[in-house]
């Protein structure tokens with residue numbers, strides 16, 4: 001490893017391929033696979049993941065913002081790109097020019113798209129977000145009817161799809177709320193059809209629904225966290241294995257590993273304190289290793305005196321407080337540990353593994369946040 005990396009992220013091509021194949025094989029006939037690569041591909045690196053997805057023939061990318069979409073275009077990706085978050089008006093022209101598809105649910109934006117697309121002599125594709133019970137973005141009822149009235153008159157804006165998003169599918173094994181949302185969705189889609197629209201796609205499912213309810217696949221799934229080999233939640237995993245069994249073929253493989261190296265090793269005495277606030281005191285003569293990683297690199301400060309890393313396939317506990325760029329671990333029981341040895345923060349080494357979920361439970365959050373907050377400055381490397 002080049003010396004200038006104090007820490008780095010490895011992205012496994014074979015794990016990524018395996019996860020995508022798992023979902024390709026589960027898709028209902030006529031369903032497209034889109035991959036959600038917002039938030040720097042959940043911390044995995046947007047361009048790195050886009051290039052792997054491209055290798056495996058993915059034809060649609062979903063992102064949150066127009067800036068992410070433009071970065072993909074700038075880097076030569078010709079796939080369809082759908083922006084799931086709001087696009088502010090000053091970016092509307094860039095969206096039209098770069099053939100980006102955007103979520104739309106307000107008349108002001110719709111009229112602006114019509115004007116810009118007309119000027120550019122193009123057809124602009126929108127995805128209409130329907131409100132079905134999540135109460136985030138989207139419209140229903142009279143707002144939907146008013147929107148459709150304007151859309152009907154637009155000659156340069158095409159209703160490419162209508163879609164919605166589940167509110168309560170990851171956190172429970174009770175799927176009654178999800179079923180109610182599907183009913184509302186179907187009713188709203190009938191309203192759209194009755195208003196004279198046809199030839200548009202429907203999509204609803206993110207990872208959890210795509211995995212456990214194939215009937216929510218409609219024309220496209222929006223596959224986020226599961227493409228990276230992470231389960232949306234324990235409940236999703238439980239629902240899944242209850243229905244489909246425990247076989248190896250059902251196991252998702254985490255794509256990301258996060259590593260650093262030992263910066264210094266030294267012996268300290270029984271009774272010595274470690275780090276800011278003297279929050280840890282040694283009870284025996286100890287060997288400690290200093291790691292060039294801290295909370296500014298995304299190593300959560302909640303792991304102070306709680307987390308552990310892998311060195312020579314063994315667990316080394318984090319002792320004392322995690323600092324901005326340095327963390328100390330106890331290697332007294334790993335006598336072979338030496339300066340510049342590889343340290344695993346997330347991933348496996350020997351027969352030990354640290355999962356994003358393990359860090360999430362120590363830090364009081366979810367696997368999504370653990371990976372999505374890995375900072376952009378960390379180098380991502382694609383490995384086999």
Ligand SMILES: *Cc1c(COP(=O)(O)O)cnc(C)c1O
Pocket residue numbers: 036038084165205206207208222223224225226232
């Ligand atoms: C983030 C997001 C997804 C992906 O969700 P996962 O649970 O990661 O699969 C899908 N759809 C929308 C609208 C999203 O915002």
